[in-house]
Amino acid sequence: MTSNTLLQPTEIIHLSGISWQTYENLLTELSNSRRLRLTYNRGTLEIMVPPPEHERYKEMVGRFVETLAEELEVRIDCLGSTTFKRPQLSSAEPDKCFYIENINVIRAKKEYI
Numbered sequence: 001m002t003s004n005t006l007l008q009p010t011e012i013i014h015l016s017g018i019s020w021q022t023y024e025n026l027l028t029e030l031s032n033s034r035r036l037r038l039t040y041n042r043g044t045l046e047i048m049v050p051p052p053e054h055e056r057y058k059e060m061v062g063r064f065v066e067t068l069a070e071e072l073e074v075r076i077d078c079l080g081s082t083t084f085k086r087p088q089l090s091s092a093e094p095d096k097c098f099y100i101e102n103i104n105v106i107r108a109k110k111e112y113i
Contacts, residue, residue, distance in 0.1 A: 011049040018045040020088045027083070040091040050095075058095040065098055076100050 023040045030036055039046040062078070069076045077099040085091045 013047045015045045015047070016043060018043055023091065037093050038091070039093060042089060054095070062096040065096075069098075069100070074100060 018040070020040070023038070023045055026038060026045075030038070035049060037046075037048040037050060039048070066076070066078065068074075079097045079099070081093060081095050082097055083091060083093050084097075
């Protein structure tokens with residue numbers, strides 16, 4: 001029996017007992033290697049290397065959201081990938097993010113949080 005998969009396996013490493021400062025240091029050190037995705041949650045760090053297909057699906061979903069917003073006449077602001085942080089607690093790195101409801105508040109900021 002053979003099996004065909006749509007996606008190649010994703011490489012993921014989980015580390016526990018990691019301080020927020022260590023996470024921040026890793027973000028700085030790995031800033032040139034944005035192919036890695038880091039997620040932090042209360043001392044647990046996940047480091048992921050998405051497969052190549054990930055980018056294709058990310059773009060497809062992003063185009064879907066943008067088209068839907070245009071058709072529904074909803075204003076959005078796309079930030080692409082970014083890092084959201086709640087210092088000392090958690091962080092996340094979405095591949096694409098969209099501001100919809102509070103778009104004017106976000107556009108007024110010089111630096112996104």
